[in-house]
Amino acid sequence: MAGTEPGQLQRADDGQTLRATGDWTLTHYSALRRSTRAISSAPTQVVLDGIQHLDTAGATLLAELVGGERLRQIAGNSPELPEARRALLITVANAMADCGTLPPETRWGPLELLARMGKALTDATAKARLLIGFIGAVIACAGRCLISPRRWRFTALLHHMETTGLNAVPIVALLTFAVGAVIAYLGATVLGQFGASVYTIDLVAYSFLREFGVLITAIVMAGRTASAFTAHIGAMNANEELDALRAQGLDPVELEVLPRVLAVVLVLPMLSFIAVLAGLGGGGLIALTVVDIPVSRFITAISEVPLNHFLAGLVKAPFFAFLIAVIGCLEGFKAGGSARSVGVHTTSSVVQSIFVVILLDALAAMYFMEIGW
Amino acid sequence: MVMDTARGALIEVSGLSNRFGDHRVHENLDLSLNKGEILGVVGGSGSGKSVLLRSIIGLHEPNNGRINLEGAPLDHRGAPDPRLTRRTGVLFQRGALYSSLTLCENISLPLREKAGLGKADAEALALTRIRLTGLEAKTARLYPEALSGGMVKRAALARALALDPDLLFLDEPTAGLDPISAAAFDELILTLRDALGLTVFLVTHDLDTLHRVCDRVAVLGQGHVMTIGTLDEVANMDDEWIRAYFHGARGRAAMRQSSTNRESA
Numbered sequence: 001m002a003g004t005e006p007g008q009l010q011r012a013d014d015g016q017t018l019r020a021t022g023d024w025t026l027t028h029y030s031a032l033r034r035s036t037r038a039i040s041s042a043p044t045q046v047v048l049d050g051i052q053h054l055d056t057a058g059a060t061l062l063a064e065l066v067g068g069e070r071l072r073q074i075a076g077n078s079p080e081l082p083e084a085r086r087a088l089l090i091t092v093a094n095a096m097a098d099c100g101t102l103p104p105e106t107r108w109g110p111l112e113l114l115a116r117m118g119k120a121l122t123d124a125t126a127k128a129r130l131l132i133g134f135i136g137a138v139i140a141c142a143g144r145c146l147i148s149p150r151r152w153r154f155t156a157l158l159h160h161m162e163t164t165g166l167n168a169v170p171i172v173a174l175l176t177f178a179v180g181a182v183i184a185y186l187g188a189t190v191l192g193q194f195g196a197s198v199y200t201i202d203l204v205a206y207s208f209l210r211e212f213g214v215l216i217t218a219i220v221m222a223g224r225t226a227s228a229f230t231a232h233i234g235a236m237n238a239n240e241e242l243d244a245l246r247a248q249g250l251d252p253v254e255l256e257v258l259p260r261v262l263a264v265v266l267v268l269p270m271l272s273f274i275a276v277l278a279g280l281g282g283g284g285l286i287a288l289t290v291v292d293i294p295v296s297r298f299i300t301a302i303s304e305v306p307l308n309h310f311l312a313g314l315v316k317a318p319f320f321a322f323l324i325a326v327i328g329c330l331e332g333f334k335a336g337g338s339a340r341s342v343g344v345h346t347t348s349s350v351v352q353s354i355f356v357v358i359l360l361d362a363l364a365a366m367y368f369m370e371i372g373w
Numbered sequence: 374m375v376m377d378t379a380r381g382a383l384i385e386v387s388g389l390s391n392r393f394g395d396h397r398v399h400e401n402l403d404l405s406l407n408k409g410e411i412l413g414v415v416g417g418s419g420s421g422k423s424v425l426l427r428s429i430i431g432l433h434e435p436n437n438g439r440i441n442l443e444g445a446p447l448d449h450r451g452a453p454d455p456r457l458t459r460r461t462g463v464l465f466q467r468g469a470l471y472s473s474l475t476l477c478e479n480i481s482l483p484l485r486e487k488a489g490l491g492k493a494d495a496e497a498l499a500l501t502r503i504r505l506t507g508l509e510a511k512t513a514r515l516y517p518e519a520l521s522g523g524m525v526k527r528a529a530l531a532r533a534l535a536l537d538p539d540l541l542f543l544d545e546p547t548a549g550l551d552p553i554s555a556a557a558f559d560e561l562i563l564t565l566r567d568a569l570g571l572t573v574f575l576v577t578h579d580l581d582t583l584h585r586v587c588d589r590v591a592v593l594g595q596g597h598v599m600t601i602g603t604l605d606e607v608a609n610m611d612d613e614w615i616r617a618y619f620h621g622a623r624g625r626a627a628m629r630q631s632s633t634n635r636e637s638a
Contacts, residue, residue, distance in 0.1 A: 026488055026498075026537045033494060055537040055569060060501040088568030095501060100510035102477065102500055338472035338518045 006031050007051065007058065009039065018065075021050035024058025032058065036065045046071075048089070049080050059092035068097030134330045135322075138261060141253045156259035164225045164260075165267030169274060171224070172217050176275040179216060180204055180282030187283075188291045197291050201301040204283030209310045213276035214268075215361050218320040221268060222353035226328030229260055230349040233332025234342040242333070252333075261325040268321035269314055276313070312368045319360065324353045382441075383408045383540065383572050384429060389438030391424050398424050400596035402438070411566055411573040413583045413604075415618065416593030422576045423466065425593065426542055429574070430463060457540075459487070462533030466544040468525035470517040476503065476528050477513035483535045502531040505565075507557060522549045526558070534565070540572045547579045559585040580619070580627035592618075 007022035018039070024032060046066055051058075063071045075081070075089035145151045187200035233256060236242055242252045280302065287293040331349035335342045382405040389402040398421035406412050416422050427433035429440055431453030440447045447454040470479050480502050481495035490498070503513055506527040512520070520528060526546060533541060546562070547555035559582050565571055577583060583590055583604060591601040592615055600610050608619035608628075618624060
């Protein structure tokens with residue numbers, strides 16, 4: 001908008017009439033605002049025929065100056081103005097006349113912080129209840145499907161096993177190989193001080209068979225799979241696809257959740273086994289090359305680990321898997337229509353599933369120690 | 374407002390071609406948008422109305438063709454040409470309100486970023502736009518997810534009007550509105566066009582809107598503009614699809630409605 005001359009207000013000799021001239025446009029908004037602010041008492045009459053350009057920003061200022069009602073009258077009684085300009089003034093005046101005021105902004109003070117903390121706590125308990133309810137719904141749905149083989153969805157199951165399992169093999173193997181090497185270095189350093197660096201290989205074997213194989217795999221799955229489930233189901237929810245399923249009498253839990261949960265439950269133990277092998281490989285490589293432990297010692301050390309340590313590790317895998325998949329899916333269901341909501345719930349699903357995995361692992365470690373496994 | 378052809382074309386599209394793989398959406402399409410007019414663009418589903426709009430505003434890079442603004446070609450490479458964006462408001466089909474901002478923040482964002490206003494001034498102007506589009510002031514602090522479909526459309530128009538543009542692109546503005554709101558929306562567009570001298574590119578399927586607000590109508594089909602002219606000229610074209618479009622049951626009802634309006638006026 002080619003504005004050359006900023007708008008001005010001039011007071012006529014009688015002191016009651018104001019004359020507006022120049023451009024009353026968005027370009028000059030700040031200057032115009034200052035000049036309307038400078039008018040202390042609302043004028044009784046404003047003459048508008050000197051205005052060059054006028055847009056809604058300028059009209060808003062005029063309406064603020066004299067009031068919407070009055071501006072409408074002035075515009076109505078100004079036959080010298082072009083019709084289009086009168087229409088603009090009247091439209092803006094109408095909009096401003098019964099305008100109301102902006103509601104106060106959300107406050108972010110210390111008191112509100114306290115309120116938000118309280119709300120977060122009640123939300124967390126509600127969330128936990130919802131999760132338990134959803135777990136029940138998934139188990140019930142699994143039970144119903146178990147008795148009718150017609151409802152077993154092998155295609156979906158295999159698809160999810162491929163994306164969550166097979167495609168995750170490289171990253172799981174690489175990460176656990178690296179962690180195995182790190183633990184071997186740690187063992188070599190600490191145990192070497194006691195002259196016991198030959199036991200480095202035992203440290204790697206016990207820690208991987210019992211804890212790290214499963215735990216690291218579960219954490220990778222929580223980051224990789226739970227987030228993918230939430231984002232996918234959340235986007236479906238935003239697109240009303242889940243509603244469409246329900247409206248056709250289909251159960252989204254059966255069609256979308258069950259294949260995913262089953263796939264992760266089947267795949268996580270297998271991935272954990274791969275993780276154990278890779279971890280032992282990483283630890284073994286360091287033990288052989290840096291600590292100079294012979295291969296025969298490496299093999300005997302691993303074969304002497306009692307089987308129950310390996311089982312104590314692997315038995316946790318299906319439970320971790322179930323929780324990761326269920327949390328991922330549930331957060332997807334909770335994601336609302338907006339892009340922001342899908343993002344918030346994806347974050348939440350990763351945080352929750354990692355939290356649950358580590359908490360459960362700690363409880364399991366205590367339990368297995370107490371029962372002497 | 375009487376059409377003034379002497380004022381010439383504001384936007385000229387010439388030789389526009391768009392292909393998606395083997396699918397040819399536009400083939401050598403020519404179209405001109407005159408200053409101060411409301412041009413309605415209609416066409417069947419998949420006839421490339423939205424792609425045409427996106428090509429003009431620089432969100433889609435056409436395979437071929439040029440787009441002139443006041444005679445000089447627009448350069449949309451990299452980002453939409455600022456020569457166009459600073460005088461243009463766009464209403465997207467589904468509103469495209471920023472979901473992490475409140476309604477008021479959605480409208481004040483361009484005012485603060487582009488017009489350089491302070492927070493208080495931007496919010497005061499945002500409120501005018503909110504009221505202009507018929508929304509209540511109390512909706513200003515709501516987030517888009519709390520708005521109904523009709524409110525989203527109005528809010529999106531309010532945001533499109535934020536910088537007092539002289540060129541508006543509206544993609545199905547009345548779709549999803551109830552008939553009363555849609556009629557109010559039509560009146561609003563007319564009033565704003567007359568008051569602000571807006572030029573409007575309007576993609577719509579709403580026959581009532583076509584009758585009420587459009588100065589000219591362009592029909593897209595088979596990759597180009599099949600015909601362009603006033604609604605009466607276009608509606609009487611000898612083409613099967615066009616006749617079905619304008620003279621089907623819905624089209625006849627809208628025409629009757631529009632002629633009774635004209636008589637009573």
